[in-house]
Amino acid sequence: MSKLEFWLLDINYDVVGGVPEIRMWGVDAQGRRVVVIDRSFRPYFYVVVSDWGEKQSETLRRALAPYGVISLEPVEKRLFGRPVKAVKVTLSNPRLVPKARESAARVSFVQDVLEADIRFYMRYMVDNGILPSAWHTVDVEEADKPKQWAVDAVYLAKSPPKPLSEDRQPPPLRVAAFDIECYNRYGEPDPERDPVIIIGVSDGADVKLLTAEDKSDARLLREFVALISRIDPDVIVGYNSNRFDWPYLLERASKNHVKLAVTRAGGQPAPSVYGHYSVTGRANVDLYDYAEEIYEVKVKSLENVADYLGVMKKDERVLIDPNLIYAYWDDPQKRPTLLRYAEDDVKSTYGLAEKTLPFGIQLSSIVGLPLDQVFAASVGNRVEWHLIRQAYLYGELVPNRVERGYETYKGAIVLKPKPGVHQNVAVIDFSSMYPNIMIRYNVSPDTYVPPTEEVSEDEVWVAPEVGHRFRKHPPGFYKKVLERLLEARRRIREKLKELDPESPEYRILYERQRAIKVIANATYGYCGWSGARWYKREVAEATTAWGRMLIRRTIEYARKLGLNVIYGDTDSVFVNYDPDKVEKLIRYVEEELGFEVKVDKVYKKVFFTEAKKRYCGLLEDGRIDVVGLEAVRGDWAEISKEVQEKVIEIVLKEGDPWKAVEYVKKVIDELNAGKVPLEKLIIWKTLTKELDSYEVDAPHVVAAKQLLEAGYRVRKGMKIGYIITKRGGEKVSSRARPFFLVKSIDEVDTDYYIRRQIVPAALRILSYFGIKEEHILGGKKQASLFDFF
């Protein structure tokens, strides 16, 4: 027997000779790739019973007999904080759990079946405190290695692994990025018909471009399998690989009778939870999932995301129209360009992995989902897995998912801003307001006291406005969970202060505290989500009610101090920066209200219109913040955003709105002269539902229908880029066309872009200064129409 330290990369299970075995794929301290097998674990679930004795035990045992029941064990557990009579039902085979669950549910004294939907390997990790993307120590015995397994050693665990320090660095991981190009002469490539023509693979040092000869990809697929096997990556990354590359490769492989044996167990990738493909023994990460969370990037193409993250600048790489890939392939002159394009794609993908994996690794170990699942899982699922882990530690049963109706409740307060330019404004905001409210007032489903229940007043916190009551003691589930998270984050931030920001340790811990913050902040939203296991409307409702109270009291006190409250939203107040008074305000909130606030930023100048949630400000270092305005929205043409940004800059930095008018006029002249590139006129909008379920023919819907007609695949979730042209009727939508079908500026309805894009975006700022449309369009034909009225 020996001790093994390993970092857990992937986990799965199989049933061998009727015995389930957990397989933990990882990297050990010497950099060897290992599998640790545990055959001692058995699946189980709980039944909540109204009664438990010899008779019930016999009945249940009989009902479950066909499913290999091993034991029935009454246990002390709680559900939503209340002790319940529960029986732990242990089975021999994880695959029989669903059937056994149904059977158990039919037994008369069984009130509920719980935790039967926790996947077997997740169950194993939760129960043993095992964390993916983290180090463990385990007593092992070396075992025979099945010959198709691509690892250095296989071990049998003598007992379950134990987690080591969470701050320890991950081992050096081998990462491979891949990207495929398909023949697409007939539009969207169809794996039934169109071969894969290029597969690019990068291991960070080298890029290999595998190509198909004569449009036959059987050999190409075999080469890909061989290359992956040679690189033997721990992490395989792609861009949209779960939705495109993997399913496409698998289908081509099947057509060509090639086994896509890229897993460490010698098998093929397999569809798995959250729409991701599992590549056993490796982490298969789709970076598109990460990109979806970068809201600053509106059109989430690989080149845009790589550009934004500073991985590869758009103007320093080869870009070709994806629809013309086949043409570049067919033309020997152009094929080298296509190859460079494929190379840039795969290099960008690798670069993206370098930027994002450190965060992914930390998120994975905090919420407890394997690295390849954590990006693919929704925010709700991430929070939920974090909660499931904690529930186990507290002896709380995991509630079942239940179908519920949708309920609304009141949210945060947004103040009407004071319009105009304000100098020297401090933004004061609450640190993690909602998590801290839940901690302070013990807001949780298990501490909630229903109206029917009588308790003495001093035992409960009563939420303002809504009157929901929560027991002060004992600490509720959410409180315990959030306190632990915030405390961990505090500790890490303390440690960060002592580290060199350029060091790898710093990077790891920085990403870790960021991941913790993300989960803590999402927990409030989770509790108000009707799909949540720990959903309780009153919990969410009380949290926002306390939030409103806090912000109101803060504003009141600020005014009492003589501060000018200019604006506020949810957990922030904007006041004139009088350091003494601001200091007093902060002390008041900390001492009287018991919450932490800080000066988040100070604006040299900040400008508001009458609208909430939209403003712009000049910071002391000369940077400009734009919030909510057209310039930061993805559904305005680039030209309008550019104009607004520049107008804001002129107004804030030079204080001369009329100078901005001159600038806007200049841009309009350029547009009229046909000097504005077509790309700046594209308007992008998401297709949020199926095309035929739209009630209104909005411009992007009309454009999408044209795409469909032209033979393109149109799917929910796509961003549709369109340009408004002259051709068509009165309705804007009748003049919308997919952007790439518009070939010349002459087709463009420049009047639309002037009157409905550029001018409104500029006037959003300028109208406060008395500037009107005719001042911008002055002297032009359009203005005379106005004068007429």
Next chain:
DNA sequence: GCCTTGAAGTTACCG
């Protein structure tokens, strides 16, 4: 039948 007006539908933002 034409024009105005406001509601409804839609998207993307803020915190």
Next chain:
DNA sequence: ACCGGTAACTTCAAGGCG
């Protein structure tokens, strides 16, 4: 499949006028 609050656009139908 995390929440509610908000602005702003386009379409569409109702209402007023004649």
